[in-house]
Amino acid sequence: MSVDLSAVSISATKPRGKPARMLAEMGIRVIPVAEDEGNVDRYVLSKRLAVERRTGSSFLRGITDKTLFTSAIYLREHFRIPVLVVEGEVNYEYSAFDPQAVRGALTAMIIQYGVSVLATPNVEETAALIAMMARQEQVGIPEISLIPKRKATDLADMQRRVVEMLPGCGMVAARDMLQHFGSVAAIVTAGEQELRAVRGIGARKARLIREVLGADYEAVDTERNLEDALQVCPELLFGRPVTLLARQHYVFTEEGERNFVDMVFLDPQADEVILVELKRDRVRREHVAQLRRYLHHASQSKLLRDLLAAGTGLRGVLATVEPSDLKTQNADISVCIVDRDSVIQVLKALRAERRRADCSSGSRSRAGSSEPGRALPPAAGPGER
Numbered sequence: 001m002s003v004d005l006s007a008v009s010i011s012a013t014k015p016r017g018k019p020a021r022m023l024a025e026m027g028i029r030v031i032p033v034a035e036d037e038g039n040v041d042r043y044v045l046s047k048r049l050a051v052e053r054r055t056g057s058s059f060l061r062g063i064t065d066k067t068l069f070t071s072a073i074y075l076r077e078h079f080r081i082p083v084l085v086v087e088g089e090v091n092y093e094y095s096a097f098d099p100q101a102v103r104g105a106l107t108a109m110i111i112q113y114g115v116s117v118l119a120t121p122n123v124e125e126t127a128a129l130i131a132m133m134a135r136q137e138q139v140g141i142p143e144i145s146l147i148p149k150r151k152a153t154d155l156a157d158m159q160r161r162v163v164e165m166l167p168g169c170g171m172v173a174a175r176d177m178l179q180h181f182g183s184v185a186a187i188v189t190a191g192e193q194e195l196r197a198v199r200g201i202g203a204r205k206a207r208l209i210r211e212v213l214g215a216d217y218e219a220v221d222t223e224r225n226l227e228d229a230l231q232v233c234p235e236l237l238f239g240r241p242v243t244l245l246a247r248q249h250y251v252f253t254e255e256g257e258r259n260f261v262d263m264v265f266l267d268p269q270a271d272e273v274i275l276v277e278l279k280r281d282r283v284r285r286e287h288v289a290q291l292r293r294y295l296h297h298a299s300q301s302k303l304l305r306d307l308l309a310a311g312t313g314l315r316g317v318l319a320t321v322e323p324s325d326l327k328t329q330n331a332d333i334s335v336c337i338v339d340r341d342s343v344i345q346v347l348k349a350l351r352a353e354r355r356r357a358d359c360s361s362g363s364r365s366r367a368g369s370s371e372p373g374r375a376l377p378p379a380a381g382p383g384e385r
Helices: 018-025 056-065 067-078 099-111 123-138 155-164 171-181 184-189 192-196 203-214 223-232 285-296 302-309 340-366
Strands: 009-012 029-032 042-044 049-055 081-087 116-120 243-252 258-267 272-279 313-320 333-337
Touching: 009 018, 009 123, 018 029, 018 123, 049 056, 049 067, 049 123, 056 067, 056 081, 056 099, 067 081, 067 099, 081 123, 099 116, 116 123, 155 171, 155 184, 171 184, 192 203, 223 243, 223 258, 223 272, 223 313, 223 340, 243 302, 258 285, 258 302, 272 285, 272 302, 285 313, 285 333
Parallel strands: 009 029, 049 081, 081 116, 272 313, 313 333
Antiparallel strands: 009 042, 042 049, 243 258, 258 272
């Protein structure tokens, strides 16, 4: 697995078992859990998600001794997303099991107990599956493109596919444009009149193509975008000067579980530490609970321990660019709607600064030049709920 799993932690009832050892080798922090439910092989990935692993033989044994069903009840009652992984072959013929009993147990897990059932061929695939679920649950799920993809056959096919993504350009138009201009780069720099010289490209289509190719990109795609903007322009969120103490700062719970706080600020005037959790979409009740845990364990942070011990206050802010009418009903947690347009302007200024820095670096390598200054746009004030 190519992704960094050092930020992921999993609680395991069998920390010395092979799956847990394989997870630890991937870089995941495995936390032992005392379990009073017998010889259960369970992995807790979050407060809402847990995975129970059963081999084919232990699955059949669970049907006989009923532990499969008692475990299902436990999972359903304690976790919103209970998962059962059945590993390896379920050899009911060798064990003289009625196939209908096996099928009935599997369907009961889903229909009666609400447990999702997944099958893996071996322990390696089980560990990889648990690691993927833990990473997506704790770090996030990369957005999935809805554009169908096919494997390009050669360079010309890749070039056609690029042009096909332009407004009103199917395969025929893409071929015609590439034959007319000779390269994708020439299409990108072509003006409206030049585009209209291609068969099938009218005034409206040419205008749309130029708009797509020439307009500035204006979007807040990820929480990281919002984080970048707030680092250089905290007035997007705060009405008075604050100091950024950390980004992606982690605090530990008493059980040793590591939680990441997006941003930590110090408000000198109010003598407060502010933990900021960023959301690209609408904030929900579970986000409030998440930030509540961060506040509860903030004193475990080496960075914050001395400040809090000296009497510095502590509060949390849930920040998003999406409209929200959520009322937290917590005096120490507020919801703030950050002005999307202002964030976009800051991101555009950061891009321009990076381009200037790149050009300046190239110039210095040849003749030397001074560092460019940074000019960021004024930010709109925050709107706290």
